[in-house]
């Protein structure tokens with residue numbers, strides 16, 4: 001559904017250069033630190049910043065060639081976008097009805113009510129969590145076949161985050177051909193939701209893996225200098241110096257468990273994997 005091939009966006013002090021693919025009916029997560037380029041990537045996909053080289057396509061069409069009708073099939077949440085804060089949900093409902101031909105008013109109003117969002121209160125009186133829920137509900141209310149969601153759970157407490165993630169899962173259940181591209185700082189959110197995960201650092205993709213593989217096949221080896229010398233390094237990806245020697249990241253945990261039984265091999269969380277990539281040295 002989305003294919004980016006070496007798509008380049010340049011700012012004076014930053015360059016995004018990334019390739020990425022989002023398949024139909026799947027949820028793909030982008031994780032990265034502040035300033036990694038997540039928002040820039042999303043803006044590029046939405047045609048809000050120019051792509052200087054490479055290509056970005058949605059359903060086989062170049063982003064720049066998408067018609068207004070094509071764009072109606074994309075539901076978005078962007079960090080900085082929000083509606084005029086003097087509006088109420090009722091005003092917004094009227095507005096969205098005039099924007100989108102497929103706007104589902106009854107879904108929108110019913111979900112707003114289910115999330116406890118007051119329909120007559122101006123949006124300026126909404127809390128951060130209420131605004132975040134409203135942004136996501138808006139993206140889900142016009143029958144989009146592609147959702148591009150930049151940090152939809154940002155600033156939310158755990159229960160509100162889970163409400164949003166559940167909402168997305170329900171949406172996918174009702175729209176099985178829909179695809180979702182979502183970014184977050186919180187890898188556990190993505191672990192719960194995503195089929196595959198990209199790790200973006202300084203404008204480049206450093207890791208792309210299926211979530212199940214990250215959780216099942218990756219491992220961290222704890223070794224001293226001597227043990228490192230005896231190891232087969234073929235399946236080692238990153239290393240990081242520690243007090244006792246090294247933490248080594250592998251995508252073949254079982255190989256090392258079977259062939260090097262004396263070496264401690266731990267099953268890492270996604271956060272631990274990303275931290276090793278972030279702070280470690282590529283092997």
Ligand SMILES: Nc1ncnc2c1ncn2[C@@H]1O[C@H](COP(=O)(O)OP(=O)(O)OP(=O)(O)O)[C@@H](O)[C@H]1O
Pocket residue numbers: 011012013014032033034035036037038039040041079
């Ligand atoms: N309009 C712009 N002009 C110049 N530089 C920009 C512009 N927008 C973003 N940048 C720079 O591009 C880099 C990536 O920013 P971006 O907002 O894409 O990162 P991010 O991963 O979304 O960060 P965060 O998690 O903090 O939202 C940063 O160094 C930022 O300063």
